[in-house]
Amino acid sequence: MIARVIVDIRNGDVDKIFDYIVPDGMDLHAGDRVLVPFGKRDTEGYCIAISDDSQVAASRLKPVKTRLDPFTCVNPDMLALMDFMRRKFYLRYADCLRLFVPPQMRGGKVGELKRLYVELVPGSDEKIADIPTRAKRRLELVARLKRGGDYLSVLAEEFGAATVNALVDAGIAVKTERAVYRKPYAEMQEGAKRVTPTDDQKRAVESIFATDKTVSLLFGVTGSGKTEVYMEAIERTLAEGKKAIMLVPEISLTPQTLRNFRARFGEKVALMHSGLGVGERYDEWKRALTGEADIVIGARSAVFAPLDNVGLIVLDEEHDGSYVSESNPRYDTAEVAEFRVRQTGGKLVLGSATPSIDSFEAAQEGRYNLIVMDRRISGRGMPPIEIVDMSKELLAGNADIFSRRLMQEMDGALSRGEQVMLFLNRRGHSSFAMCRNCGYVPKCENCDVALSYHSVEKALVCHYCGARYKMITRCPKCGSDNIKMGKIGTQRVVSELQKMHPGTKILRLDAESTTTKDAYLDILGAFKAREAQILVGTQMIAKGHDFPDVTLVGILDADLGLYHSDFRSAERTFQLVTQVAGRAGRADKEGKVLLQTFSPSHYVYRFASHYDYPGFFAKENNTRKVTGFPPYSTIVRVLFSSEIEEKAIACTKSVYLGLKAYAAEHRDDFFVLRAMVAPVAKIERHYRYQIVMRVTKQSEDAVFGCIHKLLDEYRTRGVSVFAQLDPQNMM
Ligand code: ADP
Ligand code: ZN
Ligand code: ZN
Numbered sequence: 001m002i003a004r005v006i007v008d009i010r011n012g013d014v015d016k017i018f019d020y021i022v023p024d025g026m027d028l029h030a031g032d033r034v035l036v037p038f039g040k041r042d043t044e045g046y047c048i049a050i051s052d053d054s055q056v057a058a059s060r061l062k063p064v065k066t067r068l069d070p071f072t073c074v075n076p077d078m079l080a081l082m083d084f085m086r087r088k089f090y091l092r093y094a095d096c097l098r099l100f101v102p103p104q105m106r107g108g109k110v111g112e113l114k115r116l117y118v119e120l121v122p123g124s125d126e127k128i129a130d131i132p133t134r135a136k137r138r139l140e141l142v143a144r145l146k147r148g149g150d151y152l153s154v155l156a157e158e159f160g161a162a163t164v165n166a167l168v169d170a171g172i173a174v175k176t177e178r179a180v181y182r183k184p185y186a187e188m189q190e191g192a193k194r195v196t197p198t199d200d201q202k203r204a205v206e207s208i209f210a211t212d213k214t215v216s217l218l219f220g221v222t223g224s225g226k227t228e229v230y231m232e233a234i235e236r237t238l239a240e241g242k243k244a245i246m247l248v249p250e251i252s253l254t255p256q257t258l259r260n261f262r263a264r265f266g267e268k269v270a271l272m273h274s275g276l277g278v279g280e281r282y283d284e285w286k287r288a289l290t291g292e293a294d295i296v297i298g299a300r301s302a303v304f305a306p307l308d309n310v311g312l313i314v315l316d317e318e319h320d321g322s323y324v325s326e327s328n329p330r331y332d333t334a335e336v337a338e339f340r341v342r343q344t345g346g347k348l349v350l351g352s353a354t355p356s357i358d359s360f361e362a363a364q365e366g367r368y369n370l371i372v373m374d375r376r377i378s379g380r381g382m383p384p385i386e387i388v389d390m391s392k393e394l395l396a397g398n399a400d401i402f403s404r405r406l407m408q409e410m411d412g413a414l415s416r417g418e419q420v421m422l423f424l425n426r427r428g429h430s431s432f433a434m435c436r437n438c439g440y441v442p443k444c445e446n447c448d449v450a451l452s453y454h455s456v457e458k459a460l461v462c463h464y465c466g467a468r469y470k471m472i473t474r475c476p477k478c479g480s481d482n483i484k485m486g487k488i489g490t491q492r493v494v495s496e497l498q499k500m501h502p503g504t505k506i507l508r509l510d511a512e513s514t515t516t517k518d519a520y521l522d523i524l525g526a527f528k529a530r531e532a533q534i535l536v537g538t539q540m541i542a543k544g545h546d547f548p549d550v551t552l553v554g555i556l557d558a559d560l561g562l563y564h565s566d567f568r569s570a571e572r573t574f575q576l577v578t579q580v581a582g583r584a585g586r587a588d589k590e591g592k593v594l595l596q597t598f599s600p601s602h603y604v605y606r607f608a609s610h611y612d613y614p615g616f617f618a619k620e621n622n623t624r625k626v627t628g629f630p631p632y633s634t635i636v637r638v639l640f641s642s643e644i645e646e647k648a649i650a651c652t653k654s655v656y657l658g659l660k661a662y663a664a665e666h667r668d669d670f671f672v673l674r675a676m677v678a679p680v681a682k683i684e685r686h687y688r689y690q691i692v693m694r695v696t697k698q699s700e701d702a703v704f705g706c707i708h709k710l711l712d713e714y715r716t717r718g719v720s721v722f723a724q725l726d727p728q729n730m731m
Contacts, residue, residue, distance in 0.1 A: 100304050138166055226351045313347075436480070442472055
């Protein structure tokens with residue numbers, strides 16, 4: 001018997017299957033991890049198939065050394081998924097397998113699966129009394145252990161391994177091996193009470209299973225009770241003996257969902273996301289693999305949960321950009337999910353209050369089953385959105401961050417003891433130029449997207465075709481020379497607020513102020529507990545949290561998202577405004593939203609302020625059709641990066657010329673094909689070049705095939721290459 005093995009090595013150039021002999025008596029299956037001789041060393045690998053014969057002469061084959069685990073890591077469905085992802089996303093075997101198996105499994109760390117647990121030795125009070133008072137760390141550790149033991153790894157991180165060992169050596173504490181599953185966020189299970197589904201919810205669940213379509217798009221306004229629909233559908237799936245995956249954009253930011261699921265499904269739920277500790281991650285993965293858990297809930301990587309017979313996958317907030325992995329390995333969660341459920345005859349549910357244009361178009365075309373829930377459970381309407389024209393503020397002599405309307409409303413809310421959220425847009429890293437007088441923004445003549453200002457060259461650049469324009473100093477529309485770039489920071493907003501409202505407590509939440517999920521939850525917790533009146537933050541505060549006392553939401557710089565150099569900027573801004581508005585007036589108090597803009601008549605704001613998604617969709621979809629952007633085309637981007645610039649250029653050039661020759665024979669398939677420096681020209685000492693093309697939907701697979709062939713031919717050592725379909729964020 002021959003084992004076909006993928007060797008798990010870092011070298012990006014090796015993506016081959018190697019054959020090994022399966023020694024007599026070794027019980028080896030496809031999907032098992034193995035140890036095999038490779039070059040001079042033994043290396044870990046994955047057996048992806050067992051076959052009867054090999055192309056290689058038997059005399060040259062070496063035997064598999066060991067089967068590493070007593071169980072199969074990668075089930076047959078996942079092996080099929082690996083093949084799909086290789087083709088679809090141009091990934092290497094090893095890249096896919098790394099997504100499927102938690103990091104702790106690799107590198108021979110499996111022996112540590114039993115973890116060392118540290119606790120106090122009973123009756124060691126005398127020895128504790130002997131600890132000198134200057135040994136602060138040791139005393140702190142003792143105090144901690146008196147409240148209960150913990151894992152060595154946790155304690156060592158907190159107190160230092162030397163401190164732990166000192167207590168063990170003194171006979172005060174003892175280390176024992178424990179193989180227990182720890183439950184992430186164990187505190188989150190109480191609360192959530194069962195509700196009786198409404199007719200809308202029942203109808204939605206029926207529709208998911210009654211349709212002959214694999215994918216359902218659940219278009220339900222904020223507060224329409226989508227979570228209950230997901231849970232009912234999952235319950236039904238489990239009742240049929242199948243399993244389910246529930247995906248949310250950022251699990252650590254939505255503890256509410258987890259709480260609901262724990263309350264309803266208890267131990268059957270496993271949680272998978274990258275914020276967990278390595279040990280926790282392994283435990284949850286293992287519970288899913290062994291069938292102990294049959295629901296996996298998590299952020300995008302949970303789509304690779306090692307479940308068999310997946311009958312249902314849910315993507316909540318399906319429009320969220322985080323479902324597309326933009327760094328290696330790159331993949332699109334929705335496509336992976338659809339492939340998985342198609343294999344098993346299951347269902348995929350995409351849920352959103354503001355579906356992506358692509359998904360809604362797919363529903364209009366009839367590729368997806370459309371389910372609409374347009375009533376809120378509470379029976380209330382959405383809070384009114386008032387548009388504030390910031391150029392009028394300028395004319396009136398107010399060049400501040402805050403409009404007079406906003407200041408007035410803030411004063412009112414604060415004096416009534418209510419809370420205020422102020423929202424700053426942060427998307428991407430590039431800035432655009434804008435006339436502060438009339439709101440004019442320079443756009444690319446070829447692509448109709450806002451140009452990005454590159455400060456180094458002092459030029460305006462289009463990220464889709466590479467066209468360069470001179471920076472404008474005078475507005476071509478109104479003649480004003482009040483052209484501005486750049487963004488306002490949360491810090492500045494806070495300090496200005498503090499000046500205006502000296503006695504008011506203000507909290508700030510952005511990527512810089514919160515590096516850990518705990519810090520994030522702490523700040524939100526403090527705000528919810530009314531320890532502050534104002535919360536200033538970036539889109540991080542837009543996610544689904546309930547703050548019953550927030551009655552005013554201010555969007556300070558809505559335009560920043562609107563003119564981000566991205567054809568999806570209108571869509572993203574619409575989504576954001578709707579989501580942020582959902583934070584105002586959640587409970588029994590009336591809420592209000594003030595949206596500050598220099599382009600008050602822009603269609604995005606017109607539709608968003610009326611919560612008119614269908615109207616927005618019709619307009620935006622038509623624009624895409626006319627300009628030939630997705631869903632009416634596919635954007636393909638091939639990114640080359642290398643520490644040696646010449647290498648990156650040479651490789652880009654060869655592939656570009658090959659593609660040009662191909663395009664000459666398939667003229668009708670291509671709208672655009674360009675090679676250029678990547679928007680971010682250098683990251684971590686790597687020079688970056690890209691080929692960007694826009695092709696017809698029908699030709700997508702053929703073009704991708706051609707790219708793969710060219711890459712196989714021209715890819716050189718020292719250059720890493722990624723090919724992406726419809727990149728979310730071109731940097
Ligand atoms: P969405 O995700 O669509 O914005 P949620 O799922 O968060 O909405 O539901 C909004 C609120 O309505 C939640 O507080 C939820 O507990 C409540 N809810 C949902 N379904 C019901 C129901 N059938 N009966 C009573 N309350 C419900
Ligand atoms: Zn102007
Ligand atoms: Zn352009």
